[in-house]
Amino acid sequence: MQSAQAKHALIDAGRWLSAQGWVPATGGNFSIRTEQGFVVTASGHDKGALQPEHFLEFDARGSHISGAGKPSAETDLHLALYALSPDTHCILHTHSVAATVLSRLTEPHSLEISGYEMQKALNGFTSHLEALAIPVFDNDQDIPALARRVTEYHSHTPIRHGVLIRGHGLYAMGADMSETRRHIEALEFLFNCELTRRQLEKNA
Ligand SMILES: CSC[C@@H](O)[C@@H](O)C(=O)COP(=O)(O)O
Numbered sequence: 741m742q743s744a745q746a747k748h749a750l751i752d753a754g755r756w757l758s759a760q761g762w763v764p765a766t767g768g769n770f771s772i773r774t775e776q777g778f779v780v781t782a783s784g785h786d787k788g789a790l791q792p793e794h795f796l797e798f799d800a801r802g803s804h805i806s807g808a809g810k811p812s813a814e815t816d817l818h819l820a821l822y823a824l825s826p827d828t829h830c831i832l833h834t835h836s837v838a839a840t841v842l843s844r845l846t847e848p849h850s851l852e853i854s855g856y857e858m859q860k861a862l863n864g865f866t867s868h869l870e871a872l873a874i875p876v877f878d879n880d881q882d883i884p885a886l887a888r889r890v891t892e893y894h895s896h897t898p899i900r901h902g903v904l905i906r907g908h909g910l911y912a913m914g915a916d917m918s919e920t921r922r923h924i925e926a927l928e929f930l931f932n933c934e935l936t937r938r939q940l941e942k943n944a
Pocket residue numbers: 764765766767768769781782783784785811812813814833
C-alpha cells in the first residue's frame with residue numbers, strides 16, 4: 741500500500757473508532773504497513789480528527805522516512821507486533837471502557853473467552869466452542885520493555901488477534917485494515933458480553 745492511501749485508511753478508521761467512543765482524549769494510535777515500511781500516527785492528536793500531516797513513515801527497521809512531529813509514544817509496540825508475523829499489515833490500538841476494565845479484572849496472563857458465536861469473526865475460528873485466549877500484559881511506561889515482554893510471550897504462546905494492556909486498552913492486529921477493524925469490533929463485543937455476564941453472575 742502507498743503511504744497516501746495508508747493515511748486515508750487510518751483517518752477513516754480513527755473517525756469510526758472515535759464515533760464508537762473507543763479513542764477518548766487523544767488515546768489510541770494506529771499503523772499500517774506500506775511499500776517502504778509502515779505509517780504510524782503522530783503523538784498526542786485527537787485520533788477521531790486526524791489529518792494527513794498527523795502521520796510519520798518509517799522503514800521496516802524503524803528509520804524515519806517522512807512526516808514531522810513526534811511518532812506515537814507506543815511506536816515500539818507496533819514494531820514488536822509487526823515483527824511477530826509478516827501477515828500482520830495493520831494495528832489499531834484503542835482505549836475502550838470495556839477493554840480497560842476487563843483487563844484489570846483479569847489476574848492471569850490471558851483472558852479466556854468461549855461460548856460466543858461472535859468468536860467466529862476472528863480469523864481462524866470456526867466454532868463458538870473453541871477457546872479464545874487474549875494475552876494480558878501489565879501496563880508499563882517503559883514501552884520498549886513492554887514490547888520485549890510481548891515478543892518473549894509470543895515465543896512460547898503465539899499471539900494472533902490482539903493483546904490487552906492492563907488498565908490501558910487493546911492492540912488489535914489483522915492482515916489488512918478491514919480484518920483489523922473486524923477484529924476490534926468482535927473483541928469489543930466479546931469484552932462487553934463478558935463484563936455483563938460477570939456483573940449479572942455476581943448480582944445473582
Ligand atoms: C490519553 S493518554 C494515552 C497515551 O498515554 C497512550 O496510551 C496512547 O494511546 C496515545 O499516545 P500517542 O503518543 O498519542 O500515540
